[in-house]
Amino acid sequence: MRLVTYTLRGWTSVGVVDDGLIIDVPRAYAMLLADRGVSDAPGRALAECPPDLVTLLARDGLERAREVAAAVIEQLPDKRDRFAAAGIIAALDDPAVQLRPPLLRPDKIICLGLNYADHAAESGAAVPQYPELFSKFPSTLIGPGEPIVLPRVSQQVDYEAELAVVIGRPGRFIPADRALDYVAGYTILNDISMRDFQFRGRQWLPGKTFDRSTPVGPWLVTADEVPDPQNLTITTEVSGAVLQHSNTREMIFPVAETIAYLSQIVQLVPGDLIATGTPAGVGFARKPPRFLQPGDVVRVTIERVGTLEKPGRG
Ligand code: MN
Numbered sequence: 001m002r003l004v005t006y007t008l009r010g011w012t013s014v015g016v017v018d019d020g021l022i023i024d025v026p027r028a029y030a031m032l033l034a035d036r037g038v039s040d041a042p043g044r045a046l047a048e049c050p051p052d053l054v055t056l057l058a059r060d061g062l063e064r065a066r067e068v069a070a071a072v073i074e075q076l077p078d079k080r081d082r083f084a085a086a087g088i089i090a091a092l093d094d095p096a097v098q099l100r101p102p103l104l105r106p107d108k109i110i111c112l113g114l115n116y117a118d119h120a121a122e123s124g125a126a127v128p129q130y131p132e133l134f135s136k137f138p139s140t141l142i143g144p145g146e147p148i149v150l151p152r153v154s155q156q157v158d159y160e161a162e163l164a165v166v167i168g169r170p171g172r173f174i175p176a177d178r179a180l181d182y183v184a185g186y187t188i189l190n191d192i193s194m195r196d197f198q199f200r201g202r203q204w205l206p207g208k209t210f211d212r213s214t215p216v217g218p219w220l221v222t223a224d225e226v227p228d229p230q231n232l233t234i235t236t237e238v239s240g241a242v243l244q245h246s247n248t249r250e251m252i253f254p255v256a257e258t259i260a261y262l263s264q265i266v267q268l269v270p271g272d273l274i275a276t277g278t279p280a281g282v283g284f285a286r287k288p289p290r291f292l293q294p295g296d297v298v299r300v301t302i303e304r305v306g307t308l309e310k311p312g313r314g
Pocket of ligand 1: 112113278
């Protein structure tokens with residue numbers, strides 16, 4: 001199942017994507033409850049299928065979302081027009097639909113640096129002994145339909161394709177051999193990095209969290225569709241040129257070990273977003289360097305997850 005966060009005509013919500021349609025989970029659930037004669041159907045729908053994916057995950061709502069979408073799909077042949085008029089379905093390619101980051105305000109955004117040996121080498125860094133951690137603020141996240149802001153103060157805006165893990169249930173001191181049970185699903189994160197700011201000091205944060213610079217999406221793909229997160233091709237194209245091409249099997253710290261390690265430090269909670277690092281081929285390490293310019297289109301593709309694409313804007 002693929003879940004998007006989207007905005008349409010002032011309504012921001014969670015939808016299941018199926019066959020080119022977005023099925024709005026809270027609205028569809030309210031309709032199903034009303035059809036069954038449940039009192040206060042809209043209120044109960046908002047409580048059990050909230051229009052925010054972080055909250056939906058926290059309320060253990062993935063299976064309910066799956067059932068709601070299946071019920072809508074079953075009734076589509078008879079009720080397509082009624083559903084469209086009620087905002088229960090929308091076309092994914094409707095120009096009025098704005099895809100947002102799947103998680104609008106995660107409790108935590110945790111990122112790994114130097115998690116592929118070839119990228120550590122091109123960066124002139126040693127292979128880390130422990131996961132190299134930094135974080136981002138939620139204000140940096142943008143959806144796949146939104147332009148990356150190229151800040152006027154940086155001349156070195158760089159791309160980094162990354163598999164991102166979304167946590168599905170709370171956990172502390174999670175053993176690595178059970179860590180994937182805590183994963184709700186996967187998405188793609190382009191860890192846009194302002195290299196001139198990143199390398200001014202010892203902490204990378206200044207270069208990693210500029211407002212509205214980190215595309216995420218296009219959706220959350222549930223974990224059942226990604227049985228092995230360590231065998232996915234990962235590719236970045238910048239304005240048509242393939243500049244990164246690798247496989248998640250090359251990670252130094254795999255997803256399960258990363259979750260186990262992080263959960264020694266903090267309790268992981270539903271909606272937490274973990275970016276797992278980028279392979280070789282980033283712009284600053286190329287000869288000559290290749291930094292993003294106004295008009296560039298950056299497209300990141302991860303097998304089984306999807307394609308995240310955004311136009312740059314000056
Ligand atoms: Mn990165």
